Amino acid sequence: MTTTYAVEAQGLVKRYGDNVALAGIDLAVPTGTVTAVLGPNGAGKTTAVRILATLAVADEGEATVAGFDVRRQPNEVRRRIGLAAQDATVDPLLTGRENLVMLGELHQASRRAARHRAGELLGEFSLDEAADRVVSGYSGGMRRRLDLAATLVARPEVLFLDEPTTGLDPRARAELWTVLDTLVERGTTVVLTTQYLDEAERLAEDIVVIDHGRVIARGDARALKREVGSDQVQIVVVDPAHLDQATRILARVTGSPPSVDIPARSATAPASGNVETLMAVAGALSEARIAVDDLSLRQPTLDEVFLALTGSAPDPPADDQVPAHHVPETIA
């Protein structure tokens, strides 16, 4: 069986004056899957989403969404997508219900069908009470929920979410994740951007890491973490005088040079063997009689992913060469 792709893009380039927002991005998102585009601010995530959602036109390259060319058949694409931009784009002078009914009608549903659909969505997104209030009085979280409801008005085949959980409290974030799970179960393809590795890992089968308008790695979370050196083991010592010795122990056990944070009295290194490594570190520390405040195994942060992938922290000075390590492409 051949895989069909809901989103395919080759060599997307976008310049704004002298600033290269996208320097040639390829994407291939199999139908019915979730792909996360992971990267720091300014990496080109939003530009990529805007091109795929027909809001911007690429200077070079080709893209199809739901089988239609974004440049030549934008209206066919628009009939089949939902877009939640980074800032909520709901009309502040309309009520929540009026917003959803208007969007339903502009998605060419009848007024009756649009009203029915609006009622459903308001209920599902816990906006019943606020439904007939003007949106300018909504809290940030409510506005965000309404914006997400708005993207689902026409039951899209492909959903683009640009940093969907930015600004949401943990509960709302978890709720959104649940909604996305169910959407994907029913066959919706989702492309989301995020700055959080844990979110990408939780939601997406495929993760595309971009920086400075280029794809610097792609694969599933496990493959990326292998690249990064999996989880990190972190020691926080009680007595700052012991930090040096603890760092040497950590280096010996993990076989990697730890990063040291002197004010925090901590040393961190990749734990290739995960729990075994953690136990070995604990054993070595107690043998050396070093008292610790905290000894933990945690997921690499986005900073650490970038450090491992590019050899520099996010947002370094302009750096145009393709990074040396490149995870073998597992999609497309």
Added chain:
Amino acid sequence: MTATTVLPPAEGTDHQLQPPRGIVHDTLVITRRGLTHLKRQPEALSDATIQPIMFVVLFAYVFGGAIDIPGGGSYREFLMGGIFAQTIVFTAFGVALGLANDRKNQVVDRFRSLPISTGAVLGGHAVTNLLKSMLPIVLMSLCGLIIGWRIRGGLVDAVLGYALLLAFAFAMIWVGVLLGSLVATPEGVQGVAFGLLFPVTFMASTFAPTATMPGVVRVVAEWNPVTSVANAVRVQFANPNTPIEPGDPWPIQHPMAYSLLWIVGIVVVCAPLAIRAYRRSIST
């Protein structure tokens, strides 16, 4: 948020696609939004309600006594044609502000991700503002009746007078689209409206006959379309107007023809420029 009924059916999403209903349907949906905006922001309607009535009262009772109509007749009746024309010029302001606000609120992006044409969005703004321009025409007519203004001519002439005002409003909508697309922010739109549109409506026969003005000012006023629209409306309503002398320039002698030329000219020249500027303003 239990996420059960929000979802597409398991068998796929294709049958949810709706056939296009056409630009008229989309325009009407966006017009309804525009009218809701007017309802929710009565203060934004002041240029179409309080302001023209304020001008009528101000000029009729405060300055009016000092202004003579060379041909004689009631200043209050002279004044009405001027304020009708002035108020219609401000239609451009309402359109420009609407477009600038859409950009500021990023509603533009939402519209652009929908299967509708750019024309429907502009059309919605245009129809909204055309309807909005009827509001001051009705309010001012009532206010005029109270202070002693009357339509002294025939019914057909009067209807043509009102029709001219609506046609002028239609032309000003394109000026508004151009303005709203070229000026970045709602605040900027307010500034341009006050600095540009406002003086244009004063350098005209709005409040005083052009015959009483000196040199260059008189020439500018005589060729200003606001003058010709105001004068044409006075003629249609058979209200007092400056007597036309044989030596007067063509626009003063033929206010209706000159007004129509301007309306056609603005639409033919401004509309394509405005649409191009609008497309540019919303694309990235």
